[in-house]
Amino acid sequence: MYRGVYQKSLTLSGVRHGYHISRVSSDRVWISDNKGNLILTNTKGEELDRVTNIGSVVWGGHTVDSNGDLIYIDRELNISKLSTEDRVKTTIIKYNTTPWRPQCVYSSPSTGDLLVGMYRGDTRTGQVVRYNSTGENIQTVQNNNITGQELYRDPIYITENRNGDVIVSDISRVVVTDREGNYRFSYRGPPSGSRLTPQGICTDALSHILVCDLYTQSVQMLDSEGHYLTEIKTSQHGIDNPISLSYDEDTHLLWVGTWNNNTVNIYRVVDTDSLTGVPLEDIKCKKHPRIPLDQFCTPCGVPLCVECTSSEDHSRHDLRKIKTLFDNIHEIEGMSLNLL
Template identity: 65%
Template sequence: MDKYALQKSVTVSGTSQCLHIAHVSTDRVWISGNKGNLILTNKTGVTLDRVTGLPEYGGGVHTVNSDSDVIYIDSHGNIIKLSTDHKVKTTVIPYTYPWTPWSVYSSPSTGDLLVGMYNTGTVTGQVHRYTNTGEHMQTIQHDNTGQGMYSDPQYITENRNEDVIVSDFGRHAVVVTDSRGRHRFTYTGPTPGSRLNPHGICTDALSHILVCDYYTYTVQIIDQDGLFLTQIETEQHGIYKPWSLSYDWDTQLHWVGSAIYNKVNIYRLINEGDDLTGELHSYMIV
């Protein structure tokens, strides 16, 4: 069984929570925290820059594209791109009533933007795919029986096979479709009847899917087909309520942030077996 070893703990200045993490590089990450703040920090926790005016609901409200631009949802529901030099803000996708963007992710393989949307009137969710310039390409909503797949798509990411992976708080599930929007599986916990309270989500070089479970206060790891593999017991390392996740493709380290502290733990997967570095030169997820 794979195990995860704590490598380092980082205290992030300028926030009291770490609600979402997106890597710019090995040494720099954007972390969204409380009061709508977005903080650029280094591995020692020093604040390098700050953006304000983001939503406060604690979802996957920002991402980083292949050009190292940060893309985020503002408090008005617009999706904004901040240039690499942090001087120019561009509205990529304007808010369109009644669908409010809950989460955003820049695909490293295609450059597309995947956006989890929420409709407060119908309490339903959708996933929309846009080009990197904001042109709408695809809507994902129903499974092959016509039933809606999403309720509250708070976090969204993509696996190496281009599966679209949603952490849906309202459904208490991780919902996975292929790139065409066809439902592949829904994960609701490691055993039948178990409960899942999902938040932050990411994938890694082995195509594992990692999700923060706010019910068991662990990070659960499943394979690309939904089979439970293991979990990280973060509480013993000072992360009592894990909420956010990111994977650094250069170092193969997993970052786990807390919902109640300004603390991030960095873990390494041990007993990996295979050398992964040869596959990482052209692929990065943030």
């Protein structure tokens, strides 16, 4: 079972909301609102940089490539790149006034391709276009290869999983295709039967899919096949309408933004199954078999004994008493556990 471990909240300067988040590094992300503001911020919430010609697209309108360069949809609906080194802006894909309007963009870490979600207003349909690094259209996905029906209505956020799957937030469902554009599955909501209003989307190091849902006001986690695993109720920590996500594979932290204000929450998603049903006094350290694991290293997400806490790997980390983690009921197989 997975649980979201709340770490902290940031109040950002320079944006009014947190509509989309693009990771640059473990301590820096780009964040935009729906007022044309796009800023680079650190883990203290400080504005480090700003782009002023971003378009009014309020969804997944920017991404960061493998070089750390910012790629975004500008005011003219061109897809532009801002170089980190020399601050030079270049146009990668020029908007040609066709009926198709770009709404979201994602840079593939594995191929360097750009995935762009498009919307056509007169027919109220969508498509996903793949461009190579020079801006050449190399693939257009619009219809279900099995049924021939349209796959997308209004793609607003897009990402790619580690297996090459392309994952899109689209009105009332999440649509997943493989790298070749073949339809795999759709996710329409949790087993409770509630409907889905998907927004920001990302994947983690284990290929889980995480999606913001405005209807349940939660972040829902799926496995790579679209099966529901768990959800994070962000309203418990001050975010009533989660709308954007970014996952950091180096720190395993999840950034969650909201459309309500300029607050961003940071979580760690951990697997708690190994902690359920086991008496605390029976949990021993593998390195020091006679010493119980009585501490939990929050940054690393691992239990430790008193000897391990003094090692260089954990000595400066945030440590919590495991007993405290078990004290508050959190509905894990009838046992007490609260990882907050």
